[in-house]
Amino acid sequence: MYSLCVKAEIIDGVIYEGTVIVGYEANQIPDTLVIPDFATGGYMKAMKGAPMKCLIIPQTFIISDGLFIQCQNLESVTIASTVIKARAFWNCTKLKTINLKSGVESIESEAFAYCTSLDKVTLPSSVRNMGQKAFENCEQLKSVKIKNRNLLDRVNSSVHMFFANTPYLSSQPERPRKPGMSTPNDSRYKVNSRTRTVEY
Secondary structure: OOOOOOOEEEEOOEEEEOOEEEEEOHHHOOOEEEOOOOOOEEOOOOOOOOOOOEEEEOOOOOEOOOOOOOOOOOOEEEEOOOEEOOOOOOOOOOOOEEEEOEOEOEEOOOOOOOOOOOOEEEEOOOOOEEOOOOOOOOOOOOEEEEOOHHHHHHHHHOOHHHHOOOHHHHOOOOOOOOOOOOOOOOHHHOOOOOOOOOOO
16 A cells, blocks of 8 residues: 555656655566665565566665565666665575675575575675575575675584575585584585585
8 A cells, every 4th residue: 555645656667655665567667677876665575576687776775675575587686785684585586696786784584595596696795794594495506705704704604594405505514513502404404525615
């Protein structure tokens, strides 16, 4: 339901109330969608299933929970936002290319989970925080480069928390666990000793 107090405006098929995305007109969405600089955010799931193939998001924009969930045509996204909130791109099954600009600081839980075409990702040094299951079930994800040393250490100590059910997880060597820490029975946590792909 749209507010009666703010006039809605449609730009490239996206419906804005002031600076906030509230929905879209599918037949007006271009293949390459550029979010304008005046936009500051969007309602939860406001762009669910939108048909664009390429998405460009400016630094001024906060990517809210589930905003671009299940955008099944999305193949490429360029992100300059400081925060990518939970499940923002969940189940975007054709998403293969993620370009994270310097300035992205936080990737929350399940932000890119079930992006089953994603095969590599580079996290710039500005990324300091990453939520659990951020890249869970990315079935093609083989290469992960983490430029922030503190985040790299955190991921290396609990890689299954962020990359469960990915080829990347299975490439990581078994790591000693702290006394009293049990190994989960779930098969997704099993690892082998193939060559690591994390780089710093």
